[in-house]
Amino acid sequence: MTITEKILAAHSGRETVRPGEIVEADIDIFMGHDVTTPPAISMLEEQGIDTVFDRERIVLVPDHFVPNKDIKSAELAKRLREFAHKHAIPHYFEVGRNGVCHAILPEKGFVLPGTTIVCPDSHTCTHGAFGAFSTGIGSTDAAAVLATGKLWFKVPESMLFVVSGTLPEGVYSKDIILSIIADIGVDGALYRAMEFSGPAISALSMEARMTVTNMAIEAGGKSGIIAADEKTDDYLRGRARKAYTPVASDEDAVYVSEHMYDVSALEPLVAVPHLPSNGRPARELAGVRIDQVVIGSCTNGRIEDLRIAADLLEGNVVAPTVRALVIPASTEVWTDAMKEGLFEIFTDAGAAVSLPTCGPCLGGHMGILAKGERCVATTNRNFVGRMGHPESEVYLASPATAAASAIAGSIADPRDYL
Amino acid sequence: MLMKGRAHVYPRAHINTDEIIPARYLTSDDEAELATHAMEDIDAGFVKSVCAGDFVVSSQDFGCGSSREHAVWALRGAGVQAVIADSFARIFFRNAINNGYAAIELPGASEKISSGDELEVDLEKGYIRNVTTSETYAFTPFPPFVVEMLRCGGLLRKIAGAKKG
């Protein structure tokens, strides 16, 4: 069996499972945020369901529209907070201790190899970086999990992505995943588990691995997964909330397809509007004028990403025609960046540093685009209207490419600034 | 269970949830309010032209992107009776079924059906009759697990029913 099949089998009390079978699996961790969990809470109330499956295994993180952007978003956040208080849920991360939920969950040691994790948010696939089965669900699913601790799944077929070679300077894990999505398309992994392995994946830090699994959904994947190794253990030392048993795919595991990549000649990529699969070499897009740069989100808002951006921005200035926004993905990242002196580098360069929030990533607040404006962002989606006006444009790139573009005032290849 | 209505065809692939209900409206989860913005970023005239009981017909990977169930609620609130597409993104499909709302997979749907066509859909027997063109298309009937969910009116009703015994 594959790692995904093994985890699903173990969580549904079965010896084996086969792709296509529908199983009811136990959920180890449920996470919820301020947009999609309040509707689940209302559904539970409507059905008269007054208890939760296990308050210790529920993690609630307001992140999308907080600090509250308006009265309506304040009401949403309030419904989440009141639910947390009513059920005495200990793992509720209020503003000031919060961040983008997908940054908080691994950082606080909830994401463990071999476990099942769900959240009504499509980027829940991020947590597969730790060898967990982790997938996005809807609000009704969320209500079902909160009530029962279980959820139905169709066991996905698995696709194997073996990535070898050494990343050239200026090229990062964001470029790896953009190139894979460009290769297989936005529905290339529809309904399937994307399993990543190979020397180039092993060489990545946990932060960089999360960038890869985060974007599995942009290829339509149900989940992205990377088997745990020593780097996983190192990251989890001092963080893990429990002991864990890593799971790995069997030698004879069956994959619906296998894809081989060599990253040795990979270039910095930029996914042009309006699909994440539109990856093109940054160099080819040189000179495309931009109005805004966003460095942040659950894809690339971790400390390593901020360090990369700071490296490029140090001693440089953001072009006068550009607004550069740096949004640390969590309070921990924010504090680390402050202590390391990164904020000084950003502000000296003329970039603004914001509080941890999803903010502009989904067109929420703190950096919305006007009609006709263009933004290079380290986020994961460049759909129509994603960051504001339906006639604005989002270009997806690595933190290095975003920082280089901020300096140039137009899309730029970061290798020119190293 | 026979459903009748008119088709609104969006032949493009990968219509995403940001187009079905833009994130700027997600500060509400009220179905009636969401409905006033259904499909706004792909067809600003949709809400005016849709009638209760109509169908949305589209191509591959309908509903890709975010997990927002608001996409299902917005369409249902606007009166759309079911969505018919070549294929669906996973979470949209899940959300539809969990709401007891039909998402019907029919390869080539957007080529076979034109906007304005009158359709009759039989979920249990697995066919769509195009009254306008007198064609009939078969689709793979839903597995029993899904049929039960549709019959119960969604996942939560099913669970609440089980809890009450």
Ligand code: SF4
């Ligand atoms: S940072 Fe963006 S993609 Fe990530 S959870 Fe927030 S809104 Fe979604």
